[in-house]
Amino acid sequence: MLISNNNNHKATAPAVEKPLQFQLFIPLLSLLICSFITFASQVTIAPQIVKSASNISAVAKSAVAEHGQLSIKDGQLVNQQKQEISLAGPSLYWSNNGWAGEDFYQKNVINNISQQWQASIVRAAMGADFKGSYLTHPEDNLKRVERVIEAAVENGLYIIVDWHSHHAENHTKKAIEFFQHIARKYGHLPNIIYEIYNEPLQETDWHSVIKPYSLKVISAIRAIDSDNVILIGSQSWSQDVDISAKDPITGFSNLAYTLHFYAGTHKDELRAKAQVALDAGLALFVSEWGSVSADGTGDVDYQETEKWLAFMRKNQLSHCSWSLSKKEEGASIFKPSASTSGPWSDKDFTKNGLYLKEIIQNWG
Ligand code: MG
Numbered sequence: 197m198l199i200s201n202n203n204n205h206k207a208t209a210p211a212v213e214k215p216l217q218f219q220l221f222i223p224l225l226s227l228l229i230c231s232f233i234t235f236a237s238q239v240t241i242a243p244q245i246v247k248s249a250s251n252i253s254a255v256a257k258s259a260v261a262e263h264g265q266l267s268i269k270d271g272q273l274v275n276q277q278k279q280e281i282s283l284a285g286p287s288l289y290w291s292n293n294g295w296a297g298e299d300f301y302q303k304n305v306i307n308n309i310s311q312q313w314q315a316s317i318v319r320a321a322m323g324a325d326f327k328g329s330y331l332t333h334p335e336d337n338l339k340r341v342e343r344v345i346e347a348a349v350e351n352g353l354y355i356i357v358d359w360h361s362h363h364a365e366n367h368t369k370k371a372i373e374f375f376q377h378i379a380r381k382y383g384h385l386p387n388i389i390y391e392i393y394n395e396p397l398q399e400t401d402w403h404s405v406i407k408p409y410s411l412k413v414i415s416a417i418r419a420i421d422s423d424n425v426i427l428i429g430s431q432s433w434s435q436d437v438d439i440s441a442k443d444p445i446t447g448f449s450n451l452a453y454t455l456h457f458y459a460g461t462h463k464d465e466l467r468a469k470a471q472v473a474l475d476a477g478l479a480l481f482v483s484e485w486g487s488v489s490a491d492g493t494g495d496v497d498y499q500e501t502e503k504w505l506a507f508m509r510k511n512q513l514s515h516c517s518w519s520l521s522k523k524e525e526g527a528s529i530f531k532p533s534a535s536t537s538g539p540w541s542d543k544d545f546t547k548n549g550l551y552l553k554e555i556i557q558n559w560g
Contacts, residue, residue, distance in 0.1 A: 258352020259283065259316035265386040266354070266425050268450045271477045273425070273514055276386075283354055283514040284559035285315035286529065286552065287484055289521035290360055291340045293328030296523035297321070299536035301340035305520065306347035308538035313556050318353055319483060319516040320344050321360040321394070322374065324367065331370060338377075345378075349387050356427065356483055356516060357382075358391035364429075365400070365409040372416040383421030390417055391483050393429035395456060402431045402439045414448050425450045427481050433490070435466055437473035437480060444478060452479035455513070458527075459500040460489035467507055474511060482508060482515035487548055488526035492518075495526060496548050505555065517552040529553070 264276030272280045286309060289297025301320070309315045320341045323329040330337040341357065348355035357378050359371050375390060382388045392413045396406045410428050417426060426448075430440045434456040445451060455470050473480060487501040488494045508515055522530040529549030534540060542550060 258310075259354060260349075260352040260387050263386075265423065266389070266450075267423065268425060268452055268479045271474065271479045272512060273452065273479060273481065280512045281514070282508070282512045282559070283317040284556045285309065285313075285317035285319070285353070285516050286520050286556065287319035287356075287358075287516040287518045288321050288344065289519040289523070290321050290323040290326075291330075291337045292323035292326065293333050293336050295323070295328060296521045296528075297519065298340060300520045301344050302537050303343060303347040303350075304537035306344055306351055306353065308540065309520075309556075310348075310351035310353055312539055313553055314560060315556050316354060316560065317356065317389075317514065317516060318344065318348055319356040319358055319391070321358050321519075324359045324361040324371065324374070325363055330374065331367060338374075342381075345382055345388070349382075349385060353387065354389060355387050356389045356391050358394055358427075358483065360394045362395055362397055362433075364393040364396070365405050368409055368412055371409075371413050375413055375417050376420060379417050379420035379424075383417075383424060386424075388421075389425045389427060391427040391429075391454065392417075394454075394484070395433040396429050396431055398432040400431060402436065403443055406431060407440075407443065407445060410445060414445065414451070418448060423450060425452060425481075427452050427454050427483055429454050434484070435462070435469065437478060438469040441473040441476040441478045444476075452481040454483045455480045456484045457482070457504060458486040458488060458490040459504055460487070460494045460497040460526075462490065463500055463503075467503075470507070470511075480511070480513055482513050484518050485515055486518045486527045487551060492525045492527040496551055498551070501551075517555070 263281055267274055269278060275281045288300055291298055291301055306318060309318060322341050323337055324331060345355055364371055371392065392410060400406060406429065414426055428445065428451060430436045430453055434454040437453050437455050440453050457466055470480060487496045518527050519529065521528045522532050522534050524532060526548060528546055529552055530544055531546055534544035545553060
């Protein structure tokens with residue numbers, strides 16, 4: 197308004213009019229801008245910036261970057277800062293040649309469960325039993341397991357390297373050969389967790405068979421890797437942790453005992469066994485569990501699974517759910533039509549798979 201009104205006087209009185217414009221208009225404009233910035237920074241802009249910055253750091257920081265070297269302290273898994281932690285992720289299926297799981301031992305699978313599912317851990321189930329296993333095809337199986345170890349390291353995931361056998365005491369030398377190789381190659385990395393015996397059978401005695409086997413394998417690993425956590429199986433498909441608790445392995449640090457459950461079969465009775473072990477100071481690790489029946493069949497038992505999830509939360513137990521496979525059975529995470537590398541959409545998952553994925557996504 198000032199400018200247009202004084203257009204006629206432009207030639208005669210510019211020196212007087214210009215300072216007037218600056219004196220009145222610029223301070224007014226500055227005042228308006230400053231007021232807006234002050235208001236916006238207090239009310240809207242600042243919180244958004246802070247929030248998005250914290251989201252970025254949460255996404256960018258992997259589980260291993262956040263927690264570092266794990267150990268066992270007073271019967272609990274703790275991170276490098278000695279804080280109790282509970283990790284969650286899926287388990288791969290047996291790695292055996294020609295079975296239902298080998299195709300999932302891929303880098304893209306690990307990338308996707310890290311990025312899509314926000315898993316903090318994954319379990320590689322080195323087939324060490326039955327046809328097509330490490331016992332007869334060591335190179336094929338080792339290649340698969342190493343591929344997923346390296347992908348887990350790239351993604352900052354913890355990875356359980358599991359000797360997936362029901363008869364490990366019959367091949368102790370092979371187990372030692374395998375774990376010493378893994379310890380030499382990867383034992384300096386915080387990502388690695390050793391699981392030395394998936395599931396001893398019901399008739400395999402803890403005191404005279406499983407414990408002596410475990411001592412031999414633990415000694416062999418500790419000769420190379422002095423610190424990474426080692427998981428120990430127990431009698432009856434890694435359920436009788438109460439028996440192990442009465443006669444635990446001593447002389448080594450950073451040991452935990454595996455508790456396996458399938459919600460469709462195992463209920464209060466198994467949680468009571470687990471409680472006995474926890475009360476005795478044993479560290480437990482649920483390296484394998486399912487929402488269906490123990491034989492891998494049947495429908496999801498939501499009610500019992502929720503009880504188990506509450507139990508694991510209460511006791512800060514880490515867990516891996518069975519399994520990354522598209523075999524036609526209840527325990528499989530994927531439908532037969534799903535890709536073996538991902539990324540996956542909801543239609544690729546079984547009802548069980550969708551449920552397990554959501555549990556992992558919401559665990560952290
Ligand atoms: Mg180490």
